[in-house]
Amino acid sequence: MNPDMSGKQALRGELLAARALLTSEDVAEAAAVLASAATALPELADARTVAAYVSVGREPGTRVLLDALRRRGVRVLLPVLMDDNDLDWAEFEGADRLVAAGRGLREPDGARLGPRAVLEADAVLLPGLAVDGRGMRLGRGGGSYDRVLARLAAAGAHPALVVLLYDDEVVARVPEEPHDHLVDAVVTPAGTRRFRTGTARG
Numbered sequence: 001m002n003p004d005m006s007g008k009q010a011l012r013g014e015l016l017a018a019r020a021l022l023t024s025e026d027v028a029e030a031a032a033v034l035a036s037a038a039t040a041l042p043e044l045a046d047a048r049t050v051a052a053y054v055s056v057g058r059e060p061g062t063r064v065l066l067d068a069l070r071r072r073g074v075r076v077l078l079p080v081l082m083d084d085n086d087l088d089w090a091e092f093e094g095a096d097r098l099v100a101a102g103r104g105l106r107e108p109d110g111a112r113l114g115p116r117a118v119l120e121a122d123a124v125l126l127p128g129l130a131v132d133g134r135g136m137r138l139g140r141g142g143g144s145y146d147r148v149l150a151r152l153a154a155a156g157a158h159p160a161l162v163v164l165l166y167d168d169e170v171v172a173r174v175p176e177e178p179h180d181h182l183v184d185a186v187v188t189p190a191g192t193r194r195f196r197t198g199t200a201r202g
Contacts (some may be wrong), residue, residue, distance in 0.1 A: 007175035011138060015129045015169060019058040028191055031061025033189040034164050038066050038125075041192065043160035043185065047122035051089065051148075051159070054098060054106045058100075059127065060164040077117055079144070080107045084197040086147050089117040092126040116155075118148055126183065131163050132174040135182040135195030149181045160184045 038044055050069055055062040069076050078091035081101065090108035092098075098106040118124065126145055130138040139145055152159065161183040167190045183195045 008138060009178075011171070012129055013139075014140060016032050018167070018168065022058045022060050024089065027058055030166060031055075031064050034060055034062075034187055035064035035068055037187050037192060038065050038162070038164065039072070039187065039190075041162065041187070043123045043162060044056055044074075047074060047160075049077065049121045050123045050125065051077045051079075051118045051121040052092070052125040053079055053127050053129075054107070056104050060166060062125065063095065063166075065125075067095070070094070077121060078108050078115070080112060081105060081144065082115075085116055085142060085144050087118070087144050089113045100170065113180045115147075115151065118151065118154050118180050119157045121157075121159045122146070124152070125164060126161060126163050126202065128163040128165060128169075130171045130174055131183060131186040132171050133166060133184075134181060135184070136174040137163055146179055146181075147162045150179070151200055153181075162187060164179065164188075 044050060047173060050062070050068070052062060052066060066076055070092060077089045078092045080088040080090055081103070082088055090110045091113055092108055093110055094184055097109050099109045108123070112136060122158040125141070126137060128137045163183050163186045165186055165188050169189045169190060170193065185192055
């Protein structure tokens with residue numbers, strides 16, 4: 001096995017175990033702080049279209065943020081997982097228009113816009129488990145967002161790439177593979193950290 005891949009798996013295990021210890025109150029409190037901090041980001045404050053996601057379980061919460069963006073008049077795109085693990089997109093039209101999907105996910109019940117709809121986003125909120133000091137993101141390993149990031153790069157699109165995390169998920173080093181991408185900013189309850197570049201690793 002690739003040592004970077006095995007390192008990723010070990011780090012994922014540690015981070016998911018730490019998330020499992022969070023209470024519902026911990027998650028709710030962090031979600032409120034993250035929503036306030038994220039909506040203040042210029043990358044989101046100036047965005048007309050934001051590609052985001054619906055948090056599940058003990059992920060850093062996005063639902064307060066989704067509602068705040070929608071109230072502001074931002075067009076919010078949410079992912080719809082396809083059979084091949086790629087992502088289609090649909091507009092967020094309110095929490096009451098989200099339906100249960102596979103793997104415990106919730107998705108919009110509206111029209112599917114196609115995988116290339118993400119190219120219209122001014123900012124993309126990426127789910128993740130960690131980010132390091134360079135801006136290298138660790139995902140869950142499913143590969144769905146690797147495809148999204150590759151699609152953006154292939155099209156020459158450069159939306160702001162932002163990850164929401166808990167404070168202890170900003171780590172010293174994330175193991176990386178050639179397809180991995182850097183992000184532009186990470187938002188945690190303790191504050192926001194920006195990185196010099198959000199370009200692909202060369």
